[in-house]
Amino acid sequence: MQSIKDTYQRITDTIVEQLEAGTKPWVRPWRGNVRSSLIPRRATGDAYRGINVLMLWISGQMFGYEENTWMTYRQAQDLGAQVRKGEKGTLVVKYGTFTPKEREDDEERSIPYLKGYTVFNVEQIEKLPDRFFGPVEEIPATPVPHLETVETFVKNTGAIVNYGGAKACYRPSCDDILMPDRERFDSEIHLYSTLLHELGHWTGAKHRLDRDLSGRFGSASYAGDELVAELTASFLCADLGVAHDPRDNTAAYLASWLSVLKDEKRAIITAAAKAQSAADYLHELSRAPGGGRGHSV
Structure with a gap:
């Protein structure tokens, strides 16, 4: 039987891994x-x-x-x-x-x-x-506005975006971005901050910018690419004239990631450089004749 100390440690490790990955998993910008x-x-x-x-x-x-x-x-x-x-x-x-x-x-x-x-x-x-299993009740639908500037930008990158998931993520195995239904987001700010964050991860695929996306949840490499994706979203939101997630997650992300990567003093500089490269890469795709080779559904 595990000791009380061991059980406390397992609980603590679970929460610390979440925070060290720059994530507050009990907070998400869409409604369930x-x-x-x-x-x-x-x-x-x-x-x-x-x-x-x-x-x-x-x-x-x-x-x-x-x-x-x-x-x-x-x-x-x-x-x-x-x-x-x-x-x-x-x-x-x-x-x-x-x-x-x-x-x-x-x-x-x-x-x-x-x-x-x-x-x-x-x-x-x-x-x-x-x-x-509880009955599925309809979410009070408040239409989330379409920002054509961002929609066109994402479409022209060629990224495949599928709405209808229970979480937001980039799926390397499918090479697509999965998003909750638009109606689940509280506002267009939350929706596009989340979408551009996942688009940041999308750039890291081996046949694109070839970043390390193999890290397991809670690892330094996982936290590192989460930081790159969040900074990419920040840069793109600024470029496209969209307010970033107003819950001030960026400061919390930075604090926790810096804690995870405290042994590497250049971590934030490296992440910012990779994020700028990702943002530049996406702008190049969006400006290319005919755009990319993907679609949103």
């Missing part, structure tokens, strides 16, 4: 469906509390889960369901105190305990009863 704003729930319907809420929010944001109900492997089996092969669970904890029998007369002798265990989101589980 109605379910996504709820406190995570157990299979019984009871709400999680404390650190478990944060851990499940982090996991939900990382993997794009819309549902907020979580259960153990055994709970799924007891319901006649099965966790899909290859799915990775999320750490949560049970904590409290107990008093050994020989100390039952001494309340001050209560011993705290913290036990870590693994849960899975219902979206990771097959053959669950329908009651574990």
Whole structure:
């Protein structure tokens, strides 16, 4: 059994990896469906509390889960369901105190305990009863304006942009950019800041500017390209006359990335140079006769 110290360390490592990668995974610039704003729930319907809420929010944001109900492997089996092969669970904890029998007369002798265990989101589980899936409710639609300057710029780069995902990301295997539906974004500022950030990642593909995109989440190389992408978005927003994400994420990103890359004093200079190259490259693609070879849908 893992010690309390080990469990605390796993929790701390999970959150630190997120922050060191320059990401606040519990904050995103688009709206989920109605379910996504709820406190995570157990299979019984009871709400999680404390650190478990944060851990499940982090996991939900990382993997794009819309549902907020979580259960153990055994709970799924007891319901006649099965966790899909290859799915990775999320750490949560049970904590409290107990008093050994020989100390039952001494309340001050209560011993705290913290036990870590693994849960899975219902979206990771097959053959669950329908009651574990909330009805999809329509998001109040507030049209996000189209900024033709940015739309034309992105289209002319040739980047393939697909809307309809649960998260925003560049997918090297597909060589495309996946975005949530436009209606999920709070404003055109959030939408285009996010799109141009992912376009920054798109430039790093081997057949483009050939940056290292192989880093795992939480690694220095991952954090480094996140910084390049964010600075690229900042440069492009300025070039195209678009306000950058007003939540002031850039300062938070820079602080955490500099912490991750503190052993390399030239990290910010290198990242800024790579971001400028990415922005220049995208401008060149957009100005090229006929633009690039892609499309947005």
